[in-house]
Structure formats: C-alpha cells, structure tokens
Amino acid sequence: xxxxxxxxxxxxxxxxxxxRLFSSLSQASAAxxxxxxxxxxxxxxxxxxxxxxxxxxxxxxxDSFVEYVGPLVFGTVYxxxxxxxxxxxxxxxxxxxxxxxxPRRLAQTLGYVxxxxxxxxxxxxxxxxxxxxxxxxxxxxxxxxxxxxxxIPFFSGTASTSGRTMLTAGMVLAMMILPIITAISxxxxxxxxxxxxxxxxxxxxxxxxxxxxxxxxxxRSGVISGAMLGLGRALGETMAVAIILSPSDGYFWSILTNQxxxxxxxxIALKFPEAYGLDVNRLIATGLVLFLLSFGVNMLARRVANxxxxxxxx
Amino acid sequence: MTANSEIxxxxxxxxxxxxxxxxxxxxxxxxxxxxxxDKFLAVRDVTMEIASRSITALIGPSGCGKSTFLRSLNRxxxxxxxxxxxxxxxxxxxxxxxxxxxxxxVRRRIGMVxxxxxxxxxxxxxxxxxxxxxLNANRLSKPDADEIVERSLTGANLWGxxxxxxxxxxxxxxxxxxxxxxxxxAIAVEPEVLLMDExxxxxxxxxxxxxxxxxxxxxxxxxxxxxxxxxxxxARVSERTAFFNIDEPGQPGHIVEMDLxxxxxSNPQEKATSDYVTGRFG
Numbered sequence: 001x002x003x004x005x006x007x008x009x010x011x012x013x014x015x016x017x018x019x020r021l022f023s024s025l026s027q028a029s030a031a032x033x034x035x036x037x038x039x040x041x042x043x044x045x046x047x048x049x050x051x052x053x054x055x056x057x058x059x060x061x062x063d064s065f066v067e068y069v070g071p072l073v074f075g076t077v078y079x080x081x082x083x084x085x086x087x088x089x090x091x092x093x094x095x096x097x098x099x100x101x102x103p104r105r106l107a108q109t110l111g112y113v114x115x116x117x118x119x120x121x122x123x124x125x126x127x128x129x130x131x132x133x134x135x136x137x138x139x140x141x142x143x144x145x146x147x148x149x150x151x152i153p154f155f156s157g158t159a160s161t162s163g164r165t166m167l168t169a170g171m172v173l174a175m176m177i178l179p180i181i182t183a184i185s186x187x188x189x190x191x192x193x194x195x196x197x198x199x200x201x202x203x204x205x206x207x208x209x210x211x212x213x214x215x216x217x218x219x220r221s222g223v224i225s226g227a228m229l230g231l232g233r234a235l236g237e238t239m240a241v242a243i244i245l246s247p248s249d250g251y252f253w254s255i256l257t258n259q260x261x262x263x264x265x266x267x268i269a270l271k272f273p274e275a276y277g278l279d280v281n282r283l284i285a286t287g288l289v290l291f292l293l294s295f296g297v298n299m300l301a302r303r304v305a306n307x308x309x310x311x312x313x314x
Numbered sequence: 315m316t317a318n319s320e321i322x323x324x325x326x327x328x329x330x331x332x333x334x335x336x337x338x339x340x341x342x343x344x345x346x347x348x349x350x351x352d353k354f355l356a357v358r359d360v361t362m363e364i365a366s367r368s369i370t371a372l373i374g375p376s377g378c379g380k381s382t383f384l385r386s387l388n389r390x391x392x393x394x395x396x397x398x399x400x401x402x403x404x405x406x407x408x409x410x411x412x413x414x415x416x417x418x419x420v421r422r423r424i425g426m427v428x429x430x431x432x433x434x435x436x437x438x439x440x441x442x443x444x445x446x447x448x449l450n451a452n453r454l455s456k457p458d459a460d461e462i463v464e465r466s467l468t469g470a471n472l473w474g475x476x477x478x479x480x481x482x483x484x485x486x487x488x489x490x491x492x493x494x495x496x497x498x499x500a501i502a503v504e505p506e507v508l509l510m511d512e513x514x515x516x517x518x519x520x521x522x523x524x525x526x527x528x529x530x531x532x533x534x535x536x537x538x539x540x541x542x543x544x545x546x547x548x549a550r551v552s553e554r555t556a557f558f559n560i561d562e563p564g565q566p567g568h569i570v571e572m573d574l575x576x577x578x579x580s581n582p583q584e585k586a587t588s589d590y591v592t593g594r595f596g
Contacts, residue, residue, distance in 0.1 A: 195432040199496070202390055203446035203503065204422030213445060217436035 044288035051281030058278040069286050074251050075261030076290065079241060080234035082170030082255065087178045088227045094178075095185035100211060111186065118179035126243030129172035134163030134244060137171075142256050157254040164246035167255040172240050177230035184229065188222025189215055221305055228301030232294050238265040264290040341366045341507055341537045342387060347401035349379070349386050351394060356382050358566040360401075362556060364507075369529060369538045371548035371575065374558030375595065379567025383558070384509050384541045388424035389417035405506065422450070425505035429512045431492030433484030433499070440480040442495055443467060446503040462502055470498035471528050490521025497528065501536065508532065510540040514547065526551050545591055549579050557587045
C-alpha cells in the first residue's frame, strides 16, 4: 500500500501491442457475426412484414400468405428429406470404407475426392443435373419405376419425359450434401477408441461385428449431426433446384412427374427478378420462413450432437 | 485371498521339481515362435508350455516383448498391419496359426482382458456381459441370457454389487468394477484360456486385491496367462513365471527363464533373472 508505484508497475504488466490488437480483432469479429445475423433477421422481419400481413390485392395471385408459403415449405422439406434419405446411407458407407476398410493411401485419396465434391459450385451441379442426370433417369429409370412401382403413391402419376422431377432434384441435392455428411462421419468413426475395437475383436468379433459393436454406436451422434448439417444445406440450396425442378403451385407427393412443389430458395431465385411491389415483400417473407427453418434444423443438430446417448459424449 | 490355501498347495509341493517335468497337460504349447512387425523381429524364439488351470505370469522390463507375446497367443497382435509370426502355437494340440484357421475362432476360445478397463460405453452392464455371446449370430432366450449374466458376474465377483442396476451403463462403474465387468464379459463365452495384459496397472491397490482374489478363483476353471509389471503380483498369484528380457533397445525380446514362480523368485538359474527379481534393473 505504501508503494503505489510498484503496484502500478505490476498491474500494467507489459501487454504487447500485437496481443491487444489480436484480442480486440477477435472480439470485433465475434461481434460482427452476431450483428450480421441479427441484421439479416431484422431485415427479413421488417421487409417481410407487409408481405405477410399486407393487402393481398396488391400481390399476384389471391392466396393468403400461409396458402402461398405452405407448398413452398412442403417442397423445401420434401426435396431436402429425399436428398437426406439418399445421401445418408451412401455417406455412411463411404465413411466406413474410408475409416476402416480402405488401404491407407486409397482412403486418403478418396477422402480428398469427397471433399472436392464440396468445392463444386451449386450452379454446376444444376447444369449437370439438367443435362446429364435428368435425361438419363427419365429414359432409363423413371418409366420402369412408374410401370412397376406406381402402386406406391410416390411413384404414381405420369412419369416426366424431361426428368425435371422432385427425384432428380433430390438426387442432385444428395450429391451436394454428401461431402459434409461423409467428412463428419469419417471423423467420428476414426475417433473410435482402439480399446473398444480391441475389446470387440478379442471376444471373437469379425470385422463387421466389431464395427457394429464398437464403431457405429460410438459414432452414431456424429453421423446424425452430420446428416442434420447436410439437411441444413439442402434446405437452403437454390441454383441446382431452380435449374432442375419443373415447379407447379400446390402440394405434390409424386416424385416422378412434371408437377412438383417448388422450394423456397428456388422460388425466390426464379421470381425475384420480375417481382415488384408487395410481391417482393412476400418473397422476402418466405425467406424469413426459410431462415427460421434452417435455424431450427441447426439447433436440432447441435442438440443431437451434444446429447449423451453416444459414446463420444459419454 | 481367502480360503485358497489348498489351491496354493500343489505349487508349493511341486516346488522341488522343474515345471516342465510336471505331469500337467499343457493347454498351450509354443514352439520356436518368432514374432515380427513387418520386418522387425520383436520377439525371438520362444518355446513354452502353459499348464492347464493354473496361472502363468510373464514378467520383464518394458519393451521386452511380453505383451506382444501374450497378444500372439490369441492372434490379437495381428490388428497391427503386417504383424506376423513363424513357429507354432498349439491350443490343445491344434496349431492356431495354420493357414486355414480364422483368427476370429481362435479369439473365441482364448479370451483377453486389457490393461485399461474397456466396457462398451453405449451398452448397459447387462449387455456388456453378453457382448461376446451376441456375436456369431447367436440367439439367446431371455432366461438363458439372464442365467449367463448372473453366472458370469458371479464368477467375476461383481454380481452382488451390480445386480440391482444391470441396466445402468457399464461406464457408470468404478475402474475396478469395470475391470471385473470386462472379466465377466470375457468368461461369459467360456473360453479355454484367459489372457490378461497388465489387468491391474490402471487400478488402485484395493481393486487390485479384488482382481487378484478373483484370479485365484478363476484358475479352477480357466487357464490364465498374465502379463504384469509388478513382480510382487507375479509372486503372489502365479504358479509359473516366465522372465522376458532384451539385450538392448531395438533387439528382439526373448525368454530368459521359465520355472515355478517360487523358484524364480528364490533361486533362479540365470543371473539376469535374479538381477531383475531383486530389483537391480527394470
């Protein structure tokens, strides 16, 4: 107490300039993220407000907002779910192959190639979908599925000859979300403790039995959160769907026909250039709905990833 | 620990003769076994017989190849790519390294307990015990499963402590209990031999005592081979002891001497053994 000068010296320990600079930079970055997110949410809400509650007379069509956005939400969720159903088993198998079956060099190459898939712009996927996948499927697969499986409602209706169907969109979306699901699954499979694998092998497990007993239970929550992240990406995907899908207004369960519910993002991309007046607000309001949908999925993914029912968390 | 004095007796009385000359039928017979990791010779030229229903301890300094040797007895060392052996290991007269033998079937007959307790974290205590029984597409009726769980947990001295919470996860137990759960899991499939790779090295002294007491009971039914860093443990629990050593780092480990435990600790033939058991190195 009698030596305030000395204390001052200790308190003002040599904080170097780079130290402080980095600290404030990272704080500013964190603040920017929050600001951006709340800014987007604010914009969507304010501008979208009149699209939801505004005068229907001023908009094209005579639907209320719920009637307008309903089929879009349905289409969005439907396409993303289809993509997820196709991509998850595939990603699961590829990840297991990379982590436990492939020789090291092949595993590395394969992992790299799968990661590269994520670097392809979505518009390229769209063009690939419309020029390659759609004609291929509509010629070889859809007629057969339509003939033989039409007792299942999903395959009923008149099969599209252009291939611009919900199924094609779902498959191309699946290719796009494959990398993230594969990468995350691969990582958790690789993290299975050697002790657990050996415990299983020492009991006389075959390789597949060992994987079922030790690896899959351990990696389950990782695979689920990977799938959720993929779902989040599929929900917001715009260009590929906009290029491939032949949209109609309404709810359609059939996945082989030319009549498909559009997705929110694709609908915005297609209609925004020509929209004016309150139609713009309505499109932005659908964006708000998509924002909330993705937000919910991400929250769910986080919840699942942190939940205690996996070995990784316990 | 208790009431096992009569079990200790044969070892005591047999102390005057060499182990190799006793009339006990060997369960495992190892002949000129060399163990390689790729091109590196890790253990050279082991010849050994392991007597039925007894405890055989493998001791030696770190890196002498005793764990590698143990793992070669149920072909677990093969989980490391390019590990291989030459020589013969016979289990009740059958060569387990014959080309047409699947390591999976070997491991079903020779169980293993590891250094650190490794119950499956996603399974309940009940399911952990049955993990080995669920393999091989085995279908178990509920009464059979219950019976196996009770018998195995009783055999592992754990039944009384866990019988009211069989549905709890295996990881909810203490370290010593987890290790006994792993022993229960290993004996549930009724193996002919139980290999233990330093089973107490991660445990506190009280849990260690519990495991040692358990081993005394288990040897009535199973042939046990234990690797231990702890010479006192080898002296306490085993009938026979094999001493492994390396000449210098990078050289292959080899067996220096094997004999009745009592003799190994009181009057070993080799100077290296006596130096090791008296704590002069290692």
